[in-house]
Amino acid sequence: MCVRNYNNKPVKFFLFDIRKCDHHRLPLHHFLKLILSPAAERLRYILGEEDDMPTPTLFTEMDTLQQDGDELEWKESARWVKFEEKVEEGGERWSKPHVSTLSLHSLFELRTCIQTGTVLLDLEGYSLPQIVDEIIEQQVDEGMLSPDLREKISFVLLRKHRHQTKKPIHRSLADMGKASVSIPYTVCPDLRNKFMKKIPRDAEASNVLVGEVDFLDKPFVAFVRLAQATTLGGLTEVPVPTRFLFILLGPTGKAKSYNQIGRAIATLMVDDLFSDVAYKARDREDLIAGIDEFLDEVIVLPPGEWDPKIRIEPPKKVTSADKRKSVFSLNELGQPNGAAGGGGGLAEDEEIVCVCGRFCGGLFLDIKRKIPWLLSDFYEGFHIQSISAVLFIYLGCITNAITFGGLLGDATDNYQGVMESFLGTALSGTVFCLFSGQPLIILSSTGPILIFEKLLFEFSKNNGIDYMELRLWIGIHSCLQCFLLVATDASYIIKYMTRFTEEGFSSLISFIFISDAIKKMMGSFKYYPINTDFKPDYVTAYKCECLAPDPSLDWSQLSKKECVKYGGSLVGNTCKYVPDLALMSFILFFGTYSMTVSLKKFKFSRYFPTKLRKLISDFSIFMAIMTFVGLDRLIGLKTPKLIVPTEFKPTRPDRGWIVLPFGKNPWWVYLASFVPALLVTILIFMDQQISAVIVNRKENKLRKGCGYHLDLFWVGVLMAACSFLGLPWYVAATVISIAHIDSLKMESESSAPGEQPQFLGVREQRLTGILVFVLTGVSIFLAPILQFIPMPVLYGVFLYMGVASLSGIQFWERIKLYMMPSKYQPDFPFLRHVPLRRVHLFTLVQIICLAVLWVLKSTVLAILFPVMAGRTASRPVTTAERRPNRKRSHLRWEL
Template sequence: RWMKFEEKVEDGGERWSAPHVPALPLHSLFQLRTCLEKGTVLLDLDATSFKEIIDKALSGHPEEAELQPALRERLAALLLLQPRHQPTKSLLQLLAELALSPCQGIPPGILPKAKGRSEPGAQLSKTPLKEQLRNRFRKKVPPGAEAAHVAVGEVEFLEKPFTSFIRLRHGVSLGSLAEVALPSRFLFILLGPPKVKTYQEVGRAMATLLMDELFQRVARQAEHREDLITGMETFLDELIVLPPGKWDPSARIPPPSSLPSPCRRTTVDLPEQHPHGKGHMEAAGDRGSPGHPRSGEELERTGRLFGGLLRDIRRKAPWYGSDFSDALHPQCLSAVLYIYLATVTNAITFGGMLGDATANMQGVLESFLGTAFAGFIFCLFSGQPLTILSSTGPVLVFERLLFSFSQDHSLDYLEFRLWIGLWVAFFGVVLVATEASHLVRHFTRFTEEGFCALISLIFIYDSLKKMLSLADTFPINWQYRLDNVTSYSCTCNLSSPGGWVRGWGGPKVSTHDPSSPPVLSLQPPTAPEGLSRTQCLDRGGHLLGTSCQYVPDVTLISFLLFGGTFLSCTTLKHFRSSRYFPVGVRKLVSDFAVILAILTSCAIDAALGLETPKLLVPSELKPTNPARGWIIVPFGANPWWMCLVSAVPAVLVTILIFMDQQITAVILNRREYKLQKGAGFHLDLLCVSLLMVVTSVTGLPWYVSATVISLAHMESLRKESETSAPGEHPEFLGIREQRLTGLAVFVLMGVSVFMAPVLKHIPMPVLYGVFLHMGVAALNSIQLLDRVRLLLIPAKHQPDLPYLRHVPLRRVHLFTVIQLLCLALLWVLKSTTAAIIFPVMV
């Protein structure tokens, strides 16, 4: 059978072979051309049954070779016999047949005959059999597909070959003829006197020809025999011949990872240009080269105030209803949980750093509330709702510098920040009104890859840095020796250190040391017993002993959880392309890969029972710093002229926000993601600008698009074809574009304060492992990494990449080296206080 690729029934007759590219003898193609030239060709035949088709095919034989009535009857009887199919069975069916198969000593025939095996001499059924309707192979057939039948064989009563090519006017169900109940349009019959393998190879050539997309178009539109011959000649023009003796003909060529588009191959002069042919060409043209839509209408200037914004709104409005209905898919649930945990971790991380930089004027709670509010509003009204808002590194650097400046000059930080935010919002609206987003046209692959690579490396670096900091919080005793186990102890001294020196150390209690038995120490009769480390420190005591500073196993198990989560996420995400389990199970595991990895790691952590650092979520709705409120008063604390001076730093923040937002938008709206609902560069910038007003008035952090989390969001919503031919990789169909996943993520962010009892069981190393996975996945999505690998691969072992065919290798390496040097410069820049201008440097 053929569906994109060839499959054969193995010698045992119980299973289909692996799909492979058909290898045809060249002579069989020439014989097939002869069959089409001299045999019967019936085009647009009106028939409703296979018997009617056979009668017309036999009566339509050329007059010079007209069949005798007796011979015609014998051929008709032969062709109307029920063919024997090899059904595609599930694992459960195979196990059931194995259990019921005849054992040694049991005569054959006692057990019922296997389904799908016809009796010898049975006639073709006019209606599809149950086995056809239940065949699992039907799941791999795309909607609208039709079957073609190739019947070849040796017949002793024929002296000359009988050949017939038939095309029906309309697809017709031919009863039990096909393996799967599908309408049929093409039939090819070749019967003749015995010849060794000749007919079989001609039949394989015909089936291969019918699987060719270009020949299919010719065969559907052909009006004469010559049109079919022309289509076959074009097929032969593209044929690649392998010399004999240079390869093994019995070897099966595996299917390639990608196939060339029919529209990029040699075009055929079709007899008649039907509309559907043009549609295929246009569809392929829409899948242009990767990159963002530089020539799309999203970035064209209208020359009117807010013209680009109005066009964005008109473009997105018709899709607004489907932005919610398209989210009704189990894959969206996985995306919500995945992005929620990533966003929670990010909010806690940036909230903690903001608290350190601003004396808790903005802390973890403000980060939670700001992320929930800003993200919800953005996903509800933005032009690209797949974007995830978050605090970013450059914004954090600016907040630190602004707070230091305010402290040095005795200014109220939050009031000063309020006016800067209002000016930024004003400048942002001006940029929207003047259609400044058209500057995105000038962002090249060099810029996009540099920005994406830097943000990805920051995620990777920060996750590793957080894990290494655990070694300081929970140090490992590298000098541990088994012989010294008796000297390890830790006691609590409630008296002053001087009293201990004078000979009495006060009441002491030994803490738990897993490497040695409890060490008992003499206590006065009135001393409290069983003091824990926390109780000892709360009472003003201090710990004494050789093992007090070490926390056994916590750092090691944290690194195991960290690495295990990362490897689990990566492995399960690629499980979709694995060979194990049915395709439905693979898709389900791949969609919920991150959630399964997190749940597994949490279960391991709970089973071990060690006190690993856990996720801490604020449980009270009150400002982190009691000295501030939820509404920032614009006047009173600073001189009146500060509201005007604030415009100067606001210009820098505006450039920062504009570049950060638009570069991320460019990356998310690449053509390679096959987005169908269009972009909204102007609308997105307006939403971010207006949110600056609210977050500044309430003293919440400022937010802009988060590149890595947004890319992870899109990757978790990838759509692939539900049906794919055996041996064919599922086709990437695009991204599940909708608003509901983002809205659900930020609603969960808002209620996270009330879910603290549940979230506190998630170890932080597990979330750091998710961060590492996100950074690595985003880094793997850019071409820069492929070109870096080329620097380390000898030329003869390099993969066959398209750009290597057209660009000299030295120029590719030069481009890569320059990109790496610029990336290193950006990394150095972002590590200093000059990081505030990092988006401009990009």
């Protein structure tokens, strides 16, 4: 199809199959709009042009003309970076940032002003007096302004400017001497203005001047775009060069209307799409087209159904204008399949994890991808946020190492214990963080591995086979099998992992952390039972007797206080107060968890400066631990403490640090160990790759890419190394890895007033992981310090890890929908496209599967858990299936 544009040139349009339209292709109403609307056609050519220079952020300030005694002055009344801030009626403070609410009438009046007023684009301006002279000269030449009003207009426009941030009113030399009116505006504002921190670097300003005067009978309107942004003295509150200038002076009696028009143009100037139009406009009609597009997108609230005096709070996440811009993009329209802007093609993971068709092709690609980032992987770790991450993950790792080491010692008759767990964690974790493809992953032992070790030890004991030698050969075979999987690009299988698999796996691990923390805490109540029958005031019934000074007297019915008061003595074990260690442990446990949660949310508080809030939030876990360790020391009760090995030697005295491969088992055992090794390989492969998929989610905005093949390679190497040293086997720990990522999340520092900090990504580096595992290794030398940490405090950290890892899991959000009436349910995108009953049905299926896995995890079948979790995926999921707006009857990726 071909139509003519406003320059009478032919325009080509691609016609799409309407039935196949989705959010990556051009919607039908926009397509028709481009054909029928001259304004939309103009914007298509304005915004569709290639431009290497990004549009600067605009700071907009509106000044109104006011009477200051016998003199006129321009007083700052409002400002915008993204949201509007007004000077309150008292004139002493700024209002809270809020969404600008404009009347439709003011937008139409603004359109009329641009249509009938003076528009000067790319004006060569170097000072405000020169710019004012150019505007007045243009109006006089066009017959819009009488020449006898030239001096009066110039006098008004060059009055001094009073800004809200400046308490004294500084005057220029011309004002002080009152001998000239050429430059009577304020000097440049204080460069130390704190508001500058809220304005992005390289920002430019647009100034809006509105007011009423008694010598005009019709409005004086001008819109100016300077060829180069220029600092115009004290025109702007902050030292930002001015690019745009809008002036509206009119007859008296319409000050409110003028003020609304000024707010309208100021709001448009901070709109991402209109600011692009303003920078690229070639004439007046282009600006009018931009206003028309803004009017097309405006939503009108009926009068009487809301209170216009209410200030609308800024949204937590500002909607990007990219979708509006894409409608007018020549590049996107030029592609018949709508592939521009990320539509079509493979997803990121599908491109990275591929079958390369050559030996170790995926491994070489991972290495090639990681080498350019190697240096930054270290120097980017030098940040104060890394300190809090190291302390947090370190405490989680040593607690896990002690817990797992103790259980492993019981299961293997101390062939592997706490010391082996510490050494293995330190060795495996350090090597993995140094050389892996995804150093944010934290290695740890898992429940299925523990059960496998227990079964293997019992099998060896019952059949007279040396356990450590058999375990060594299983580790060697498993290492070789991992190498084979790496060489054949077997990590390609992760393309088959759906949201169902990810959510089920991560939810189960999170619930295990939560339940284990609670179980260990409840164990304190069994070990230190509460004496519910203890009554301190009466002694006779509890084997605590009161002996009178005179043996002939019977004082057994007296209370303790009476016995002591009258000179008696208390005899018996129950006479002394028995401290309630279980209750104290619970206080430490729940106090650590609740304080961590509270301090973590403190960065969203309204108290204290932003940097202090963020610092408190980053160190929330460390502060909570130190607080309750101090409380425990202050009370002085003998609560259970962290027990760390103090000597560097194997847990079992009759074994060494090196396991020899030959001499204790028959030769056929070396070959037969291939079979159990295959089971271990499947277990490790699925556990490692599912955890890696969760860590490498697109929501985490990781920019350095992943390395599934490289990760599996080093897991295989460490399997063999740990087998030779008689240390536990290690694989990616989902919950601790998620906690590691959460502790390293970055947010924008310079944000507009009212704008919530935006998630920028994760501080990707290797330093925090290396330090965590190095500290784990030297923990045996830190035993004198670590022995003061109560175990209930660490259980509280475990509970926080489990609960925190549930946030962001859609499965958990859908579970909570069961308990919410429909009118209180959050506005999730999937609830807009999928019936609620089908959402509940899908969630119920996930809950049943999760319950089955939960039951099986406590049996010998737990070693098959990763295989069973992986069975929920059936085929690769393409990019098209991930699109949330495709209306389908099933729930596969709609949820």
